[in-house]
Structures are given as C-alpha cells and as structure tokens.
Amino acid sequence: MRPGERSGPPVEERPGPPRTAGYVALAEAATREPHRLRARSPVHGLARRRLDPLQVLAQSVSGAAPTAAMAATPAIVASLAGSATLWSFAVATVVALLVGSCVGQFTRRMAAAGSLYSLTAKGLGPTAAFTSGCALLVGYGALTMAALSGSANYLGILLARTGVGTGRTAPVFITLLLVLAAAATALLVLGIRLAARVMLLLEAVSITLMLAIFGTLLARHGLPDDLHALGLARPDLGATAAGVLPALAAFIGFEAAAALGVEARRPFRTVPRAVQWTAGASGLLLLLAASAQQLGLDQVPGGLAGQREPVETLATAQRLPWLSVLLEGGIALSFFAAALASATALVRVLFSMGREGIAPRALGAAHPRHRTPHLAIAVALPPLAAVPVALRLAGVDASRALPALLNTSAFGYLVAYLLICLAAPVFLHRIGELTVVPVLVTAVCAPVLMVVLGAFVTTRSGWALVAIGAVPAAGALWFGWLRLRRPRQLAGVGIYDETSAADLLHGPAAPRERG
Amino acid sequence: MSPPREPAALPGRQPRAVRNAFAVLEEVIAIGPGATAKEISHAIGLPSATTYRLLNLLVAEEYLVRLPGLGGFALGRRAARLCVPVAPRLPTAARAVLDHLREVIRWGVHLADLTTGRIVLTDPDPDHPPSEEALLARHPHASALGKLLLAEDTGAAGYDTDGLALPEPRRFTRHTITDRAGLTAELKEVSAGQLARSCGELRPDRGCLAVPVRHPATGALVAGLALSGPPARVAQPNRELIAVLREHADRLAPLLA
Structure with a gap:
C-alpha cells in the first residue's frame, strides 16, 4: 500500500504480487490458501451475468420437458400404481421440491457452471463429486440422446401425416436427427442467450399446446359426479410407492438451471427460484395430465394403465383427430428443447472438468467472441448424435431406444440427486450455517431416493444391468488414473465463479470484455 | 447499535x-x-x-x-x-495534462471519474462550468460522459438496455434519445467508435464530445475526458479535435490508473 493511493480507488495490475489498497487488501488478508482471493474468476471466459430470470427458468423447464412427460408418463405410472396414480405424482412432486431445496442451499451461495457436480464437491469432497460428475455425464448424455431421438421420431410422424416420405423409415429418422443435432450444436456455440431464448420459445409453445389439448379433453368429457374417479379417495401406500419411481423420472432435468450459475444475472436469486418453480410447475402439469387421462379413459377397456399412447386414444375416442397433430408437434418441440437444455448442462460439466484439469484441458476453453465452451460442445455433440443413429442402424427403433435411453439417464440423475441431498447439510456445516430444516429435508429425502434407486437397479435385467455396471467400472478406472497422476487437480475439483477482487467494494474495475 | x-x-x-x-x-x-x-x-x-x-x-x-x-x-x-462517491484527488501530473489541453483548444474541458459506475466530476472546467454533477449522474442517457458509462455497462450484456439501472429515460430537449431501441443503437455506436457525442440533448445550447480513459493494462474504463461547446460545432466530424482529445486521454491513462 502506498500512501498516495489512499484517496483513489485501488487498481490492480496484471497478475503478480498484489498491489492493492484499502478494502480489497483487507479482504485479501482475510483469505487463506487454498481459498485466496484471486484476480479473476476460475471460470472466466463464459458470458458472465447475462441471462435474465425467464431465460434461466427456460433452461430448467426445458430440462424437465414437462410436455413430453405429460403425454407419456401417466400411463406408465398407472400401470404400476393403478388408482393411486395421482398420489404417486403428488409424492414425486414433494420429493422433487425437497431435492430442489437441497440444490438451493448451494445455488443461493455459489454460482457454478458444473451443475450438481461442482456443488457436490463443496459438501462431500472430490470422490463424491467425481461420482456425481460421472452420473451427470451419463444422465445429461443419455437424456440428450433420448430427446434428439424423440424429437426426430415425432417430426417424422408429422412429416408422414403431410405425405412427405413415409415418416418412420430409418433414412428419414436419421436425416432429421442429424439436422436437429447440427441445429443444437450451432445454437449452443453461438451463445447462451440465443439458446436460452430458443428454449423459452419452444417451451412456451409446447406447454400452451398441451394445456389446450387437456383443456379440450376435460371440457368434452366434463367433470365426473363422483370424485373418487380421480383416485383421491384411498391412498394405497404400496401402490403409491410403486408409482413414485416412474413419476419421479418425469421430473429429471429440473435442476438444469444449476449449470447456468455463472451466466445468470443475479444468480443467487434466479437459479434457486428457477429450480423450485420448475419442480412445482411440472408437478402441477403432470397432476393435470394424469387426472385428465384417468378421467377420459375411465370407460375405455383397461383404463389408463392399458394404453401405450393414451392421448391418441383419447383424441380418437372424442373424435378430435386434430388433437393428435398438435400433440405430436408439442412433443417434438419439447424434446428438442430438452436436448438443448441437457446438452447445455452437459458441456458445462465438461467445461468445468477441463478447467480443473481432471479432463483434457482443452475442454475448458471458451470461445473468445461467443463466450461459450465451444471445444466441449465440439467433443460432446457428435457422439450424442451418433449413438441414436447407430441404434437405429442396428434396427432398434425409437419406441425401444427411447425407454432404454431415458432409463439410463434416470439412473444417472438419481445418483446425482442422492449425492446432492447428502451434501447439503455437510456443506452448510462446513461454512458454519447449518440450521435444523436442511437436516430434516435430507433426512426425509435421502432415504426415499435410496429406496427409489434400489428399486430401479433391482428391477433392471439383461443389458440394462450391464450398462449400469459398466459406467461405474469406467468411472473407477478414470478415478484411479486421476488419483495416481493428477492428485492435486482432483483435490481442487468444484470450481465456481468465485468472488474476485473486482467484485469487492472499491475493487479494481473489471477488465474490459467484448461481447 | x-x-x-x-x-x-x-x-x-x-x-x-x-x-x-x-x-x-x-x-x-x-x-x-x-x-x-x-x-x-x-x-x-x-x-x-x-x-x-x-x-x-x-x-x-x-x-x-x-x-x-x-x-x-x-x-x-x-x-x-x-454512499455519495467522493471525487478522487487528481495527481499533479494529470492536472498538467488537462491544463495543456485547455490551452490548446478553446472548448470547455472536463474530466470525470467513472470507476464507481456513476459520473463523478474530478476536474470540471472552471471557465466553462459543466451541468450540475447530480443532473449528469442521474440522467446518463442525455450526456456524452453518461453514454460512455452506459455503453460500457451494456456492452458486456450485449447492449441490453432492459437490464440497466436506468429509470424511464427523461426527455430534456427534442434531441434527447428516450426510446430503448434508439438508445441501444447509440450505445453500440459509442462502443464501436470509442467516442460519445451529445448534441443539445441535455441543454439545447450545449453539446459535448467524450472519449474514454482506459487502464493501460486491463483496458477497464477509468474516466471520461469531455469537451463541451455549441451543439452545431459538436455535430461536425471534428477529426483533428478528436485526435487531440484522444492523445490527451492516452497521456492521462497511466496517471489515473
């Protein structure tokens, strides 16, 4: 500190010995290794603080893809839970809200790009964070593949209706999928604001379509005299529990806004809100969809549980064939938005791992103009498109590939959700801000997730079990290599947008950014 | 307490x-x-x-x-x-640069600190007093110095004026830019040319030209150097005048950083 500088705002030169004065110097003195105050954020290069709250919300809503879930999930849940279907959805909504509140304990305090991976690191340390990272790569990766397949499939069906091509053939599917993947790559590279705007538009259209469809169906059918038909009367515990797993799978992806901590404006407010609102709103939409389908299919043999495409059946029963077209359009849009959201989160996990040095450093590069992780995108997107194409070429069509991919991703998500729930109270204790409520939330939420995860694994068979075994094995090899060769980098995982000197009172003006 | x-x-x-x-x-x-x-x-x-x-x-x-x-x-x-920002004391060497500029041209020469995100006049021209500091600070859209500041803030956010801590831009004269689209276009131009102009936008009889003073190492916006004069003169290309202005801004940069 030089006396002549006392009156003016202190300015820091390029990295080197600190030459700051006043408040920044005091703050610097208050930090210790390994948490020294740095001259710039470790995640520099991303488009910091650009997204408004609605765009952040769009990322989470797109990740959860409520539209596609509204069409498909109620029948799956009904086949397991029967008359307790609505209870299963209600329980799943509560679990999602509890997981969201655990995520919120972190996102209210730190702004990260690596989603639950970076957050878990601050609670449970490197090993758990690494597990969460692998689980998320599987979850986001498989969801992106599933969403691309789903979108291409429904677009193919729409095309077939208009008479262009025969819709369900492999060449049409593969062409559509590659076009969608190329569009997603372009949107992701060209800037997070652009991608977020597209997601917002797609979700707004597809949710409006869905509300219109279910509104029409309910209006046609009329409300029943006997509300027992809604399945609200007898909450059967066993049946409810059986339906919770598929109902919870309808929520996965709702935490996706946690990958936009760096890029959101006022992240400590917008990110936790986006996650919680998405959980709540998805829950309401799913309850609406489930009750509409249950009511409408009451008279149909087999009821809701017997249907593979319940909304189509309903539309036919009500003689409203145009509803099917709207439905297919809505689902195609929603799936594409989901592909964008999960790919956005995936590349930011890879970006964080690249910056930390536990994945190739190049993945941590950011495009100088678009300020997106362009190399991570270039590495991640081709395989995400190649797997569904290969599956189709091997003769696995979308109706079989989609459930397999969605199940794989659900497994990854459940592991990551369980870890973040366990991490939340530990994190709060570590920074000295533990209160009773977060402990209770984890005490309720973690056992439920463990049971669901256990049920998930034990009900798999054949190839699914091989896949579930292969991922941890590959992860363990990678982890072993890191322990041997990169112990320092492994210990330092969990980078986030740390407070740097420029963020402090009277800090040096932030270096100039060209946007 | x-x-x-x-x-x-x-x-x-x-x-x-x-x-x-x-x-x-x-x-x-x-x-x-x-x-x-x-x-x-x-x-x-x-x-x-x-x-x-x-x-x-x-x-x-x-x-x-x-x-x-x-x-x-x-x-x-x-x-x-x-709290109210305090004008930083100007180093003697910087004051000498400003005095030199005031000798070579006959316009009003003002220096404002912009590090706090608000206009703080560090050295207003005593012979050609500028508008009230409070007025400048409150309505940055109407002055050249204010536009430098806004262009810096919004440039990082892709010139999104929605996110600005700017209440409804007030109209002072018929030249004041008050619509968001016009303001966005103006700020983009300021950022591209590193030159802000205000021709009778705050007061009908006064115009202003301003260039940024940037930190020599980081390029961060440190201050704004402004010339004020009749609006008709400000509207002209003023190539030589701007060159002189930029030269003095460059000389100020290491002294203020």
Whole structure:
C-alpha cells in the first residue's frame, strides 16, 4: 500500500504480487490458501451475468420437458400404481421440491457452471463429486440422446401425416436427427442467450399446446359426479410407492438451471427460484395430465394403465383427430428443447472438468467472441448424435431406444440427486450455517431416493444391468488414473465463479470484455 | 447499535427485517471482510436462521459477497452505491495534462471519474462550468460522459438496455434519445467508435464530445475526458479535435490508473 493511493480507488495490475489498497487488501488478508482471493474468476471466459430470470427458468423447464412427460408418463405410472396414480405424482412432486431445496442451499451461495457436480464437491469432497460428475455425464448424455431421438421420431410422424416420405423409415429418422443435432450444436456455440431464448420459445409453445389439448379433453368429457374417479379417495401406500419411481423420472432435468450459475444475472436469486418453480410447475402439469387421462379413459377397456399412447386414444375416442397433430408437434418441440437444455448442462460439466484439469484441458476453453465452451460442445455433440443413429442402424427403433435411453439417464440423475441431498447439510456445516430444516429435508429425502434407486437397479435385467455396471467400472478406472497422476487437480475439483477482487467494494474495475 | 433481541425467527417482510438487514450490513463493516455468519449473528443477537436468510438476501442483491471458501462475507461493489462517491484527488501530473489541453483548444474541458459506475466530476472546467454533477449522474442517457458509462455497462450484456439501472429515460430537449431501441443503437455506436457525442440533448445550447480513459493494462474504463461547446460545432466530424482529445486521454491513462 502506498500512501498516495489512499484517496483513489485501488487498481490492480496484471497478475503478480498484489498491489492493492484499502478494502480489497483487507479482504485479501482475510483469505487463506487454498481459498485466496484471486484476480479473476476460475471460470472466466463464459458470458458472465447475462441471462435474465425467464431465460434461466427456460433452461430448467426445458430440462424437465414437462410436455413430453405429460403425454407419456401417466400411463406408465398407472400401470404400476393403478388408482393411486395421482398420489404417486403428488409424492414425486414433494420429493422433487425437497431435492430442489437441497440444490438451493448451494445455488443461493455459489454460482457454478458444473451443475450438481461442482456443488457436490463443496459438501462431500472430490470422490463424491467425481461420482456425481460421472452420473451427470451419463444422465445429461443419455437424456440428450433420448430427446434428439424423440424429437426426430415425432417430426417424422408429422412429416408422414403431410405425405412427405413415409415418416418412420430409418433414412428419414436419421436425416432429421442429424439436422436437429447440427441445429443444437450451432445454437449452443453461438451463445447462451440465443439458446436460452430458443428454449423459452419452444417451451412456451409446447406447454400452451398441451394445456389446450387437456383443456379440450376435460371440457368434452366434463367433470365426473363422483370424485373418487380421480383416485383421491384411498391412498394405497404400496401402490403409491410403486408409482413414485416412474413419476419421479418425469421430473429429471429440473435442476438444469444449476449449470447456468455463472451466466445468470443475479444468480443467487434466479437459479434457486428457477429450480423450485420448475419442480412445482411440472408437478402441477403432470397432476393435470394424469387426472385428465384417468378421467377420459375411465370407460375405455383397461383404463389408463392399458394404453401405450393414451392421448391418441383419447383424441380418437372424442373424435378430435386434430388433437393428435398438435400433440405430436408439442412433443417434438419439447424434446428438442430438452436436448438443448441437457446438452447445455452437459458441456458445462465438461467445461468445468477441463478447467480443473481432471479432463483434457482443452475442454475448458471458451470461445473468445461467443463466450461459450465451444471445444466441449465440439467433443460432446457428435457422439450424442451418433449413438441414436447407430441404434437405429442396428434396427432398434425409437419406441425401444427411447425407454432404454431415458432409463439410463434416470439412473444417472438419481445418483446425482442422492449425492446432492447428502451434501447439503455437510456443506452448510462446513461454512458454519447449518440450521435444523436442511437436516430434516435430507433426512426425509435421502432415504426415499435410496429406496427409489434400489428399486430401479433391482428391477433392471439383461443389458440394462450391464450398462449400469459398466459406467461405474469406467468411472473407477478414470478415478484411479486421476488419483495416481493428477492428485492435486482432483483435490481442487468444484470450481465456481468465485468472488474476485473486482467484485469487492472499491475493487479494481473489471477488465474490459467484448461481447 | 445492536437492536433489541428478537424472540423468534422473523418472516422477512416487516420493518424489523429492514432494520435487521442494515444491522447485518453494519456488522459486516465493523467486523471487517471475512466476517462469518456466526460472528454476525452473535454480534447483533439475531437468531441464526434469520441472520443466514438476511445474509443470503444481501448476497443475492450483491451488496455483500461471499469470499472464496464461502464462509466469510465482505462488502460487494454495489455497496458503493450506498454512499455519495467522493471525487478522487487528481495527481499533479494529470492536472498538467488537462491544463495543456485547455490551452490548446478553446472548448470547455472536463474530466470525470467513472470507476464507481456513476459520473463523478474530478476536474470540471472552471471557465466553462459543466451541468450540475447530480443532473449528469442521474440522467446518463442525455450526456456524452453518461453514454460512455452506459455503453460500457451494456456492452458486456450485449447492449441490453432492459437490464440497466436506468429509470424511464427523461426527455430534456427534442434531441434527447428516450426510446430503448434508439438508445441501444447509440450505445453500440459509442462502443464501436470509442467516442460519445451529445448534441443539445441535455441543454439545447450545449453539446459535448467524450472519449474514454482506459487502464493501460486491463483496458477497464477509468474516466471520461469531455469537451463541451455549441451543439452545431459538436455535430461536425471534428477529426483533428478528436485526435487531440484522444492523445490527451492516452497521456492521462497511466496517471489515473
């Protein structure tokens, strides 16, 4: 500190010995290794603080893809839970809200790009964070593949209706999928604001379509005299529990806004809100969809549980064939938005791992103009498109590939959700801000997730079990290599947008950014 | 200074919550950077859950920041807006540069500090007094110095004027740019040309040209150097005049940084 500088705002030169004065110097003195105050954020290069709250919300809503879930999930849940279907959805909504509140304990305090991976690191340390990272790569990766397949499939069906091509053939599917993947790559590279705007538009259209469809169906059918038909009367515990797993799978992806901590404006407010609102709103939409389908299919043999495409059946029963077209359009849009959201989160996990040095450093590069992780995108997107194409070429069509991919991703998500729930109270204790409520939330939420995860694994068979075994094995090899060769980098995982000197009172003006 | 002890956790929407929020801010200043939530809660005698909620709120609003490690708090950049900015004292060498500029041209020459995100006149021309500082600071869209500041703020956000802490832009003369689209286009031009112009937008009889003074190493905006004169003269290309202005801004940069 030089006396002549006392009156003016202190300015820091390029990295080197600190030459700051006043408040920044005091703050610097208050930090210790390994948490020294740095001259710039470790995640520099991303488009910091650009997204408004609605765009952040769009990322989470797109990740959860409520539209596609509204069409498909109620029948799956009904086949397991029967008359307790609505209870299963209600329980799943509560679990999602509890997981969201655990995520919120972190996102209210730190702004990260690596989603639950970076957050878990601050609670449970490197090993758990690494597990969460692998689980998320599987979850986001498989969801992106599933969403691309789903979108291409429904677009193919729409095309077939208009008479262009025969819709369900492999060449049409593969062409559509590659076009969608190329569009997603372009949107992701060209800037997070652009991608977020597209997601917002797609979700707004597809949710409006869905509300219109279910509104029409309910209006046609009329409300029943006997509300027992809604399945609200007898909450059967066993049946409810059986339906919770598929109902919870309808929520996965709702935490996706946690990958936009760096890029959101006022992240400590917008990110936790986006996650919680998405959980709540998805829950309401799913309850609406489930009750509409249950009511409408009451008279149909087999009821809701017997249907593979319940909304189509309903539309036919009500003689409203145009509803099917709207439905297919809505689902195609929603799936594409989901592909964008999960790919956005995936590349930011890879970006964080690249910056930390536990994945190739190049993945941590950011495009100088678009300020997106362009190399991570270039590495991640081709395989995400190649797997569904290969599956189709091997003769696995979308109706079989989609459930397999969605199940794989659900497994990854459940592991990551369980870890973040366990991490939340530990994190709060570590920074000295533990209160009773977060402990209770984890005490309720973690056992439920463990049971669901256990049920998930034990009900798999054949190839699914091989896949579930292969991922941890590959992860363990990678982890072993890191322990041997990169112990320092492994210990330092969990980078986030740390407070740097420029963020402090009277800090040096932030270096100039060209946007 | 500690408020009366509160019996139970408070909902965050009562006058007490506002009082407590200020108490938390005061305590962060009193303890110094690195104050932990527990220390703050203990010092002001608030229940810990309430303190944590208020701290998270103040962090979300960016008055406070969490230091690396996440356990300690410090005042954030935005806290500077809670007090009146003081004009930094100008080094003698910088004053000499300004005096030289005032000798070679006959316009009013003003220097403003822009590091606080607000116009602070460090050296207004005594012979051609500029508009009131309060007026300039409050309506940055109408002055050349203000446009430099806005272009810097919005340039980082893709020239999105929606996010600006700017109330409805006020109209002063018929030349004042008050529509968002026009302002966005104007700011883009300012950023591209590194030159701001205001022709009779604040006062009909006055125009202004301003260039940024940037930190030599980081390129951060440090100050604005402005010339004021009749609007008709300001509207001309003024190539030579601007070259002289930029040359003096370059000479000021290492002295102010």
